[in-house]
Amino acid sequence: MMKGSIEILFHASFRQITKKRKIIEEISEECTFERILTRLVKKYGNDFHNVINSQTGKISNDILVMLNGKGIRDTDEKIKDKDVLIFSLPVGGG
Amino acid sequence: MVWNRKIAYINLTTGKVKTKEISKSLRKQFLGGRGLNMYHLYHNLKAGIDPLGPENLLLIGSGLLTGIPALGAGRCDIAAKSPLTGAVGDSNIGGFFAPELRFAGFDHLMITGKAEKPSYVWINDGEVSIHDATHLWGKDTFETQDQIRSDHNDEQIKSLVIGKAGENLVRYANVRTGMKNAAGRTGMGCVMGSKNLKAVATRGTMDVEFAYPDKLLDYCSEMNNQITSSRWARAQSKWGTLIIYSNTNTTGLIRTRNFQLNLLEDGENLEPEVMDEYTIGMSGCYGCSVHCRHRYVLKEGPYAPIFGEGPEYTSLGAFGTMVDCKKMETILIGNHLVNKYGIDTLEVGGIIAWIMELNEKGLLSEKMTDGLNLEWGNEEVVFELIKRISMREGDLGNILADGFLPAIAKIGKESEYYAMQIKGMSNLHSDERPTPSLALGIATSTRGADHLRSRPAIDLYGLPEELLEEIYGAPMSSDYTSYKGKSRMVWWQELLYAVTDSIGICKFQTVFCAVNAPKFEEFSKLIEYTSALKISKPELMEIGERIVTTERMFNNREGFSRKDDKLPERFFKEPTPLGLPIIKGKKIEKEKFNSLIDEYYSLHKWDNNGVPSEETLQRLGIENKQS
Amino acid sequence: MQKFLFINPENCSGCRICETVCSLHHEKVCNPTYARIQVIKWESSGLYIPIVCQQCEDPICETVCPMGAVFKDETTGAILIDYDLCVGCKLCVTHCPFGGVMISKNGKITKCDLCDGDPLCVKNCEPKALQFIEGTAINFHKRRVAAQRFSELMQKLLTAT
Structure with missing residues (x-):
């Protein structure tokens, strides 16, 4: 089985919740965003649960989750070794 | 009704003022603010005029919704032919000036000509007059506003003013109001300077009548709730536009060292949370429920004490990433200096980063550097250049004060490749290559x-x-x-x-x-x-x-x-x-x-x-x- | 329980929404000059202080009124003016220590009426510089702020030892 780790960065309100800028998470196999999110809910509480819009089942439009720099919306997005996941808010552009 | 707001035609050469109704059909076509300013610019300027000549127009306009208690409806649009680009000059400024102008009975001003001596325009409850500003000339943008208030013995006066940069005809001098707001881009402060116009000050106590006040009130509350319940607004309320940095400096959408890199290494001291240390509160423009401006105090160091507002993400790039400075204090001092001199933070940052890269590439003769150590990360030289450009001091300061295109012509063709400008105006420190x-x-x-x-x-x-x-x-x-x-x-x-x-x-x-x-x-x-x-x-x-x-x-x-x-x-x-x-x-x-x-x-x-x-x-x- | 308009200037962002909604609601025009509430600003030091009638328990305006025109609305707690009695002598304006009573556009005496118990300025104040809350909540709030200062001090002491 493949082992690996990913970097998770927290910005804005997520940084306030976790009191961390960055964590490293071990992943033991190819996993999905949903699995990572479940772990974060366990660690840091329900604010991470609210990342998901309960009506659509997708990442809420007023939250920005980036996987290797790309904004993602689906919870079944695949996460693999050396990926960088960013939890942030849609503020950008200049 | 809002329709009774007038336009004032102010001729600084002759001292004559005429006021007129704004035609309703023009309103329907262009609304107000930038729209009407653009109509006036296109119809009243001859092609090819000198932007610094008396024939250039300075257009000031509030918007059709100015004054409503929502959506930051205090914005004012300032336009002219740009002395920086030769194209449309147009810059939008927040704060409290536009509503005050409306309360004073006017929506638009068209200022032409050139005053014989330093002057300011005073607009008070339907009356427009031109006053001597000899005693204001030379004052910074903060002092100028204070002095006008004290001259009229009314602390509620709102003014659009220029600082030394505008007086010295720096091509990207801005127009300022309050502690923070600036009509930064395209050199509108330079146009004011060329007209010997130090300020436009206003105070009004007239009613602005809206068609359906009760419906408007309800809808404004709804709009405010819609805005403030969003996560975006809550973040902006706390960190201002600085919050953008967290995203851009982790992904790689930010310019550093002019345009050489797209991430700032060891840049954690520019993270938005660092601002907490200096922040005493947030402040908002007229009618804004977001309040994205930091009120900050810098207590220590050679420039202290500073009380200021801001800085925006733009200044974080201008005096941070683009010139490879990594301390929040550098940004705060830089922000204060540009506000004081009245010069566009984005343009001055862009041009300093360019000159630093030219220096690194060996494209700047020793004589041209004017004895400055133009190395990356030298914050003192950044502050010094802000001053020299604003004051047109020394050869380098004077050359850079004219903006990218004239500076390229003087420094040499090879320098053009490194100038991150379009139509003669500097780009933000965002890196658009991936987008x-x-x-x-x-x-x-x-x-x-x-x-x-x-x-x-x-x-x-x-x-x-x-x-x-x-x-x-x-x-x-x-x-x-x-x-x-x-x-x-x-x-x-x-x-x-x-x-x-x-x-x-x-x-x-x-x-x-x-x-x-x-x-x-x-x-x-x-x-x-x-x-x-x-x-x-x-x-x-x-x-x-x-x-x-x-x-x-x-x-x-x-x-x-x-x-x-x-x-x-x-x-x-x-x-x-x-x-x-x-x-x-x-x-x-x-x-x-x-x-x-x-x-x-x-x-x-x-x-x-x-x-x-x-x-x-x-x-x-x-x-x-x-x- | 009685609610009070509680001002917390530290939170004020200076946006003047309170002034504008007040004038739109009461005067049906947008004109902060005639708003019952006003944000007084010291711009160059970043101080913004909303000033409005404090709806005093023992109102000076009531005491000085020669006509007995000032009364308290027992449901909302607002101090109001009975215009049938008011002669417009302006003694209340002169004596109010807060500038809470004012002269309106048509020369009449006017003041904050708490919008019949649901103040619009409060509704629209996002930073919560203005709150309409019960006395007990105000007391607790003030104590909470004081306790916060204590706790910060104690933590400093703890980490120092």
Whole structure:
């Protein structure tokens, strides 16, 4: 089985919740965003649960989750070794 | 009604003032603010005039919605032919000036001529007069405002003022009001300086009558709730635009060392949270429930004590990433200095970063450096250059004060490649190489490289494509590195912002960052409740087209065309060296980019040289004025 | 329980929404000059202080009124003016220590009426510089702020030892 780790960065309100800028998470196999999110809910509480819009089942439009720099919306997005996941808010552009 | 707000024609040469009603039919075509300013600019200026000559116009306009208790409806639009670019000069400023002007009975000012000696215009409850400003000349932007208040013994006066940079005709001097607000871009402060106009001050106690006050009140509350319940606004309320840095400096969408790198290494001292240490509270512009401005105090160091407001993300780039300075204090001091001198933070930062890169590349003769150590990260030299440029001190300060194009001519052709400018105006410290939509926006902006003309910031968020189609009205890719459909995105945002600038509200409270923020539909309602005018969404979009096409006609008449809607060559030649996988190694592909421009022109119904067709002019009711 | 308009100037962002909604609601026009509430600003030091009638328990305006025109609305707690009795002598304006009573556009005496118990300025104040809350909540709030200062001090002491 493949082992690996990913970097998770927290910005804005997520940084306030976790009191961390960055964590490293071990992943033991190819996993999905949903699995990572479940772990974060366990660690840091329900604010991470609210990342998901309960009506659509997708990442809420007023939250920005980036996987290797790309904004993602689906919870079944695949996460693999050396990926960088960013939890942030849609503020950008200049 | 809002209709009784007038326009004042102020001739500084003769000292004569005339006031007139603003025609309702013009209102319907251009709304107010930027729209009406553009109409006046296009119709009242002869092609080819010297922007610093007395014949240039200085246009000041509040918006159609100015004064409502929502959406930051205190914005004022200032326009002229730009002394920096020779194209449309136009800059939008927040704060409290525009509502005060409206309370004083005016929506628009058209200032022409040149005063014999330093002067300021005073507008008070329907009366306009020109006063001697000899005692204000030489004062900084803070002192000037204080002095005017004290002269009139009224602390509620709001003024648009220039500092030393405007007096010294620095081509990118800005116009300022309050502690923070600036009409930064295109050198409107330089135009004021050229007219010997130190300030425009106003105080008003007249009623502004809105058509349906109760409906308006309810709807404004609804708008405010909609805005403040969004996560975006809550973040902006706490960290201001500095919060953008967390995103751009982890992904690689930020320029560092001019344009050499796209991430700032060891840049954690510029993170927005660092600002907490200096912040005593947040402040808002008129009618804004977001309050994105920090009120900060710097207690220690050679420049202390400083009380200031800001800084914006722009200043964080100007005195931070672009020049490789890594301390928040540098940003705070730089921000204070540019505010004091009245000079555009973005332009001065861009030009300092350029000169530092030229120095590194050996393209600057020793004599040219004027004895300055132009190494990256030298904050003292950044402060010194802000001062020298504002004061036009020394050869280097004087050359840089004229802006990119004249400076390139003096320093040498080779320097042009490193100048991150479009139409003579510096670009923000964002790196648009991975994002074709953002790149298209800066290339086609009517006022030169700029992110506030058409930037579709929501392209960066990977939103569902169905949602993008719903907003923009056609299918497009949700991948920000893609070219698909991005011309439509830029076109749509350009129309939205043209209308936004004409109704006088804050762009941040429209579809800039947040998809669920107000857009044309909400504007329609607000316009009806304030003015009883019924303007539908398609009609508002057409007004947006009319404004942008008028600007285009103005620029074309000044000799601009497709050849000027371009990106700096580095966008095509140098791939991004750093960043997350989707961002690293990206550059703009020339052919695809050219097709984007083609598509963008055809959406505007301009020909492939960017010239509006006769049919388009007729449809929009724009006269084809060639002189 | 009685609610009070509680001002917390530290939170004020200076946006003047309170002034504008007040004038739109009461005067049906947008004109902060005639708003019952006003934000007084010291711009160059960043101080913004909303000033409005404090709806005093023992109102000076009531004491000085020669006509007995000032009365308290027992449901909302607002101190109001009975215009049938008011002769417009302006003694209340002169004596109010807060500038809470004012002269309106038509020369009449006017003041904050708490919008019949649901003040619009409060509703629209996002930073919560203005709150309409019960006395007990105000007391607790003030104590909470004081306790916060204590706790910060104690933590400093703890980490120092």
